[in-house]
Amino acid sequence: MNNVPILIEGNKSAAQVTNDVVSPLNAKPGKLWYVGFALALTALGIGIVAGAYQILVGIGTWGLNKTIGWAFDITNFVFWVGIGHAGTLISAILLLFRQKWRTSVNRAAEAMTIFAVMCAGIFPVIHMGRPWLAHWVFPYPNTRGPLWVNFTSPLLWDVFAISTYFIISFVFWYVGMIPDFATLRDRAQNRHRKFIYGLFSMGWNGSTRTWHRYEILTLILAGLATPLVVSVHTIVSMDFATSVIPGWHTTIFPPYFVCGAVFSGFAMVLTLMIITRKAMNLEQYITRYHIQVMCKVVIATGSIVGLAYITELFVAAYSVQEYERFAFVNRMTGPYAWAYWIMFCCNVITPQLLWIKKIRNHLGFVFALSIVVNIGMWFERFVIIVTSLHRDYLPSSWAMYTPTKVEFAEMLGSFGLFFTCFLLFVRFLPVINMSEVKTVLKVGYEKPEDHKRVL
Numbered sequence: 329m330n331n332v333p334i335l336i337e338g339n340k341s342a343a344q345v346t347n348d349v350v351s352p353l354n355a356k357p358g359k360l361w362y363v364g365f366a367l368a369l370t371a372l373g374i375g376i377v378a379g380a381y382q383i384l385v386g387i388g389t390w391g392l393n394k395t396i397g398w399a400f401d402i403t404n405f406v407f408w409v410g411i412g413h414a415g416t417l418i419s420a421i422l423l424l425f426r427q428k429w430r431t432s433v434n435r436a437a438e439a440m441t442i443f444a445v446m447c448a449g450i451f452p453v454i455h456m457g458r459p460w461l462a463h464w465v466f467p468y469p470n471t472r473g474p475l476w477v478n479f480t481s482p483l484l485w486d487v488f489a490i491s492t493y494f495i496i497s498f499v500f501w502y503v504g505m506i507p508d509f510a511t512l513r514d515r516a517q518n519r520h521r522k523f524i525y526g527l528f529s530m531g532w533n534g535s536t537r538t539w540h541r542y543e544i545l546t547l548i549l550a551g552l553a554t555p556l557v558v559s560v561h562t563i564v565s566m567d568f569a570t571s572v573i574p575g576w577h578t579t580i581f582p583p584y585f586v587c588g589a590v591f592s593g594f595a596m597v598l599t600l601m602i603i604t605r606k607a608m609n610l611e612q613y614i615t616r617y618h619i620q621v622m623c624k625v626v627i628a629t630g631s632i633v634g635l636a637y638i639t640e641l642f643v644a645a646y647s648v649q650e651y652e653r654f655a656f657v658n659r660m661t662g663p664y665a666w667a668y669w670i671m672f673c674c675n676v677i678t679p680q681l682l683w684i685k686k687i688r689n690h691l692g693f694v695f696a697l698s699i700v701v702n703i704g705m706w707f708e709r710f711v712i713i714v715t716s717l718h719r720d721y722l723p724s725s726w727a728m729y730t731p732t733k734v735e736f737a738e739m740l741g742s743f744g745l746f747f748t749c750f751l752l753f754v755r756f757l758p759v760i761n762m763s764e765v766k767t768v769l770k771v772g773y774e775k776p777e778d779h780k781r782v783l
Contacts, residue, residue, distance in 0.1 A: 334772030335429055337612040342766045345613075349760045350515055352608050357755055360607050368747035375741005378734045379454055387457050389734040395727035396717045400735040401451040402567075403709040404742055407592070408448035409490070409564055410585075410705060412497070413557060414593025415441025419500055420553035423546070428771060429621050431764040432613045436604060436754075437597050438501040443749040444596075445494045447742040452486065454738070482567045489563040493556050500549045506532055507542070507763040561589045568712065574655035575716035578643065584636040591629035591675070592705035598622050598698035600750065602691055604759055613760050616689060623688045626701065630679030633708075637676060655716055663728060664715045667707050674704020 340348070382389045392399055415437035422430040453459045465487045467477045477484050510532035513525035532538060565585035568576035598619065605614040644656040659668045678700050687693045714729050753759070 332772045333429075333617050335432070335615070335617065335768045336765060336771075337615055340612070340769055342769065345760075345762055345766055345769065346511060346515075348610070348613070349758045349762050350512065353512070353756065353758065354517070358607070361751060361755065364747065365751045368744050368751060371740045371744025372748050373741075373744070374737050375739075375744055378737030378741060379450075382454060382734050382738070383457075383459060387455070389732060391730045391732045391735065393727050393729070395720055395725050396714060396729040398713050398717065399710075399729050400731050400739060401455045403706065403713055404739055405448050405451040406564055406585075406709045406713075407706050408444045408451075408742065408746075409561060410589035410592045410709075411596050411702075412441040412444035412448070412493070412593065413561060413586070413589035414597045415439070415444075416493075416497060416500075416553050416557050417590055417593065418597070419497075419504075420550040421557060423550045424554060428768045429618055431761055431768050432615070432618055433597060433601055433622070434764070435501075435504065435761040436600060436759050437593075438497065438504065439750065439753045439757075440593075440596065440600060441497045442494065442501060443746050443753075445490060445497065446749070447746050449490060449494070450742060450745075451738075452483070482563070482570050485563045485566065489556075489560045493560045496549065496553050496556060500546075500553055503542070503545055503549060504761060504764075505757065506530060507534075508758050508761065510534065511762060512758070557590075558586055561585045573716050574649070574651040575659070575712070578640065580636060580639055580643070584633070584640075587629050587632040587636070588675075588705060588708065591626065591633055591679075592702055594622055594625050594629065595698040595701035595705070598626070598694060599702070602695045602698070604754060608754065608759065610760065613765065616691075619691065619694055620688050623682045623694060626679055626698075627682045630675060630701070634676035637672065651721065655719070658719050659711060659715045662715065662719070664711065664718070667711050668715070671704050671707040671711050674700050675708060678704070 336345075338344075390400070415434075418430050418434045418437040419441075422434075453462045456462060464472075464475075465477060465484065467479075477487075506529055509525050509529035513522055513529050516522035516525055562582040562585065565581035569578060569581040571577060601614050601622075602619070605611050641656055644652045647653065659665070678697055681687050681697065682694075687697075718729055719726050
């Protein structure tokens with residue numbers, strides 16, 4: 329009996345794959361796309377206006393104070409960096425481990441990574457208060473005398489990590505697009521499109537030598553990108569772990585942040601893929617099997633995140649540090665307890681529902697759960713940052729934080745930027761990696777005797 333799952337339904341030919349993926353790019357998008365794009369563009373516009381106002385007036389437009397110097401801005405920064413992790417995981421690590429199911433979702437996940445890192449990079453820049461001086465964070469030869477960056481600062485580590493992450497992810501995504509650009513070039517009816525796709529295809533001719541070099545380059549980039557999955561969010565976690573703030577100063581943060589990033593990233597991939605497969609009639613390419621596998625990754629990483637929460641509580645209770653104990657008691661019972669329990673329910677309890685096969689097979693439930701997970705992961709970052717800061721060592725330094733309309737607008741703007749970029753991506757570029765999907769078309773259709781005959 330053949331137990332290999334069918335990855336691409338419909339027993340399609342290579343020509344059918346090309347037609348199915350390319351046809352939506354040549355046709356006018358449906359009403360659903362226009363509605364989504366209008367909403368995303370509106371949200372982006374609101375964010376741009378709020379950002380411009382904040383830069384003009386100053387950081388005082390935010391709800392920060394002398395005790396809570398980080399809040400919505402760094403919460404959104406860490407959230408968006410985490411969202412980008414699933415793309416690199418699907419692209420690089422699963423490629424190295426020869427996981428064939430990745431072929432239908434890797435293109436969209438890679439694009440999601442790039443857009444999420446763009447959204448993440450906005451918040452540290454505007455937090456500077458003088459974003460026109462943002463280039464000062466790069467250590468290049470300058471005429472500013474002895475004024476150089478502080479290489480011992482975790483915030484500078486972020487600059488190197490995020491910029492490297494963006495460059496490698498973008499190159500990986502672009503290199504994977506080259507064969508498909510050549511396909512679009514050869515099928516283009518419009519002279520301008522033919523020129524643009526031809527320019528980006530970089531003279532691809534489909535020869536054996538070209539394919540051989542392409543595959544070698546892909547593996548090299550996968551090897552470079554794989555350490556980034558671990559290193560980038562590890563460095564982000566060190567922004568907190570290298571401090572002496574109770575609730576931050578812990579060695580569990582690096583693996584905890586990495587697993588949480590993959591957890592939230594896969595939840596966002598599920599959200600986008602469920603919408604994309606329906607809106608672009610790609611149900612036979614992004615199948616229920618793909619949804620099920622991604623749900624299992626969410627269960628695994630969600631369980632690790634739950635274990636990390638319990639480990640934090642145990643270490644705080646077991647330690648002799650009264651400040652550490654207070655930090656976690658305050659999280660669970662203090663003024664921001666509502667945020668802690670939203671985080672705990674969304675990230676620990678809700679993903680366990682995916683153990684039930686009927687729920688994993690119900691796309692509506694999976695879609696709702698993926699959104700709930702990302703809500704929970706946003707609150708996780710909020711809880712870690714705000715609840716650890718608002719109760720300082722001295723009661724005289726205790727303060728509360730209330731976000732302002734400007735902060736909400738800028739957060740909305742980041743979501744607007746993300747979805748605007750993603751909708752433009754699915755409109756003008758193939759959301760399915762045609763060249764890789766064609767290599768797994770017959771997976772699950774072969775009979776066991778076919779393999780014996782070949783042997």
